[in-house]
Amino acid sequence: MDKVFNHKEIEEKIYKTWEEKGFFKPELNPKGKPYSIILPPTNANGALHFGHAMYVLEDILARVHRMKGFSTLWLPGTDHAGIETQFVFEKKLREEGKSRLDFKRDELFEMIKKYVDENRGGIEKQLRRLGFSLDWSREKYTLDKNVVEIVYDTFKKLFDDGLVYRAKRLVNYCTFDGTSFSDLEVIYEEKESKLYYIKYPLEKGFITVATTRPETMFGDTAVAVNPKDPRYKDLEGKMISLPLTTREIPVIYDESVNVEFGTGAVKVTPAHDPNDYELGKKHSLDQITVIGFDGKMTNEAGEFEGLYIKQARAKVIEKLNELGFLEKEETIKNSVPVCYKCKNPIEPLLMDQWFIKMEPLAKPAIEAVRSGKIKINPKSFEKIYFQFLENIRDWNVSRQIVWGIQIPAWKCNECNEWTVTKGETPQKCKCGSEKLERDQDTFDTWFSSGQWPYATLKTTDCMDFYPVSVMETGYDILRWWVARMAMLGIYIREKEGIKDTEEQIPFKDVVLHGLVNDPYGKKMSKSKGNVVNPIELADQYGADSVRFALVYGAALGNDQALSYPKLEAARKFANKLWNIARFIEMKQEEAGKVGEINKKDEEWLMEAKKVSKEISSYLNKYQFNYAAEKLYEHIWHRFADVYIEDVKGRIDDKSYESLKNQFLILLKLLHPFMPFITEEIYQRLWSKEGYLMVSNWPDEV
C-alpha cells in the first residue's frame, strides 16, 4: 500500500464508480423497506457553503440505512430562489448599465433562466466532492414543469376552499428592488433618526406631534392620543387643520398610544404605517396614499409631488419651519425596517396581494407534532415550532418579481373577479367576459419549496417513500420551511382523500443541525468576507476529514465554530486508519503460521460487536457526535493502541483472522462518516470487486 492516503485522486475515482454502479439508487435494495431523505433544495444559482456541508448528517443516515438493507432514497434538488436570484441578476444588469425595467416580463424571465442554467451544476459537483450518496437520476428543480403543476394545483385547491383571499394590505415594499417582502424577511437596523416636533393647529392652540416621517403627513387622517393623558383632556373629536394642506383631521383617543414617547400625540397615517393601519381600521379612518411604488410622492402631497421620500422630507421640514410649524427636532435611535438585499428602508405601502389563511392549516401541523407523529430533534426546537404556528399570521404569498412561478390567476377587466386555474389560461370569466388579464406576480419561493416532499416524490414516481423518513436541515429555517412543509404537506394529502394522519404528514422525523461559524464564532457572511468554502478544505484535508470534523464534538442543533485543529485531528485520524490497514497488509506473510485460538482475540471481537450496537443506537437517536467520538476513541485508543500492540508479537492464522475481522467491522461502522478512505482500504485488503458501501451493517443479529 502507498505510504499515505492520496485523497485527491482516490476520492474522485471512488465516487465515480459508486455512481456508475448505481449504488445511490433505492433499486440497490429492491426488497428493502423504504427509507427516504430529501435534500433541502439548494439554490440553483448558488455556491456551496458550510450549511450544505452539514448535510453530511443526511449522508450518514442514508449510508447506514443502505447498509442495513433499506431501499434508500436520498433525493437532491435545486430551488429557483426567486428574490435572491433575481436580485443577483439585477445587480449584474445594473453593472451593464441596464435595469429590469428595460425588459418585458417574459424577456426578463428568459434572461434569468438562461443565466441560472449557465450557473447550474456547480453545486451538484461540489456535493459529489463531499461524497454525498444522492440519487442524481431523480434530481428535481422547483421550476420543473410537473412540480409547477403541483404548485398550481395546490393553490387552486386552497382558492376553492376559500383559504385564499385578495386584500389590500400594507406590505413591506422596497422601492429600490420593486418588490414586497413578508414580515419574516424584513430586517431591522438600529439607526439614528431625526424626531421632528410639529405643531398641528386646533381651533384654539395646537397639538404637537412627534414624528420621524414628516413627509407622510399628507396621508394623516387623525391625531391619536391616550385617553388617560391629562394633557389632552376633552379633545376627542376636535378638528385639526393639517398644515400644508386644506384638510381637517380629528383627534382620536386610543389606549395603544404611548404617553411617554414624544409628546404623547401621534399622527395617524393608515396607508404608510402598520400600527396606524390597524388604528385606522379600528377608528374607520381613510387611507390616503402619499408615497408611490416608485418611491416618489403622489399628487396627495401637493407641491411635493414627484419628489423622492428623502427629498420630500427635507423640503417638508424646510417649509414647516418657514411657516412656524416646526417646534423642534431631536436625534433618536430607532430601528428601521430595511430591505435585506439592498439595505434601503422598507416602505409600508398598500398593495393588492394574495393571502393564504393560515390558521386552518396550522392546526393539523401543530397536532402532528403534539401527537408525536412528527418528531423534532433536538426536541427543544418544538417550542419554536409551536410558538410560530400558534401565533401564525396569514401568509402573503405573492411577490412582485418575475423569477418564480407565476400565479395562475386571471382578473376580469369587466367584473373585476378573479379566476384561478391549475395553470391553463381560462377562456372567459364567470361573467362571460373574455377580457382576462393574468396576475403578473409570482409565488413566494417558500410556497413551492413548502410542497417539496410531495412534489419531488410524486413527480419521480416514488410515493412509496412518502412520508419522508427524515427531514434534515438547519434550525434557522424551521419556521420558513419545515413548518410550512408540515402545513402544506398535510393539506395536500388531505385533499387527496388520505384520511390516515400517518400518511398525511410529509415527514416523520425532523432533524435540525446547527450552523457553522467562522473560527472566531462569528457568522460567515459574504459582506464580512469570512466565508470559507468547504471544498477548499476538502482539497486540503480530504473530504473524509472535513466530514468527520463537522460531526465530531458537535451536538445536534448546536452551532459550531469552524475548527482547524479539529480538521487536523480528523486528518490524523484518517492517517491512523490508513496505517492500521498498512500494518495489516504487511503482516499478511506471518498469517500463514498455524496457531491456537486465543481467548483474548475472541474478547476483542466481542468488543467490536458491542461497539456496533452502540453506534447503531446513537445513530437511531441522531447522536452523530457520540457515534463519531466512540469510533474515534475505540479505533485509535483501543484497537490500535492496545489490541494491535498486543497482537503484534503473536501473529498467526487465528489472531490474524481476528485482527482482520475486527477491522472490517470497524471500517463498516466508520464508512458512513468517512466513506472514501474506508472504501479504499476495503478494496485493498479484501476485495477489488466488492464494495464496502454496499456491504451489510455489522450489528444485524
Add this chain to the structure above:
RNA sequence: GGGCUCGUAGCUCAGUUGGUUAGAGCGUUGCAUUGACAUUGCAAAGGUCAGAAGUUCGACUCUUCUCGGGCCCACCA
C-alpha cells in the same frame, strides 16, 4: 418587551434520566520511539463547570435571579 440558546481546561467543544476522581481534540511539559504511523506511544500539568440563591442525601445537570455573548419574534409615531 417576549422567546430560545450558549457561557465547562490556554483555544474549539462534548458531558445522554441529577450519582465515585468532570472528558476529548489541539496547545503546553516530561520521557520513550524511527516503529504500521507526513510521526506515534506513555505520562503529566491545567477546571471554585460565568456568578448568587434554592430544591436534594447528592447539582455541570433541576428551579429562580444576576452578568455576559448569539439568534429569533414583536415594537419603535
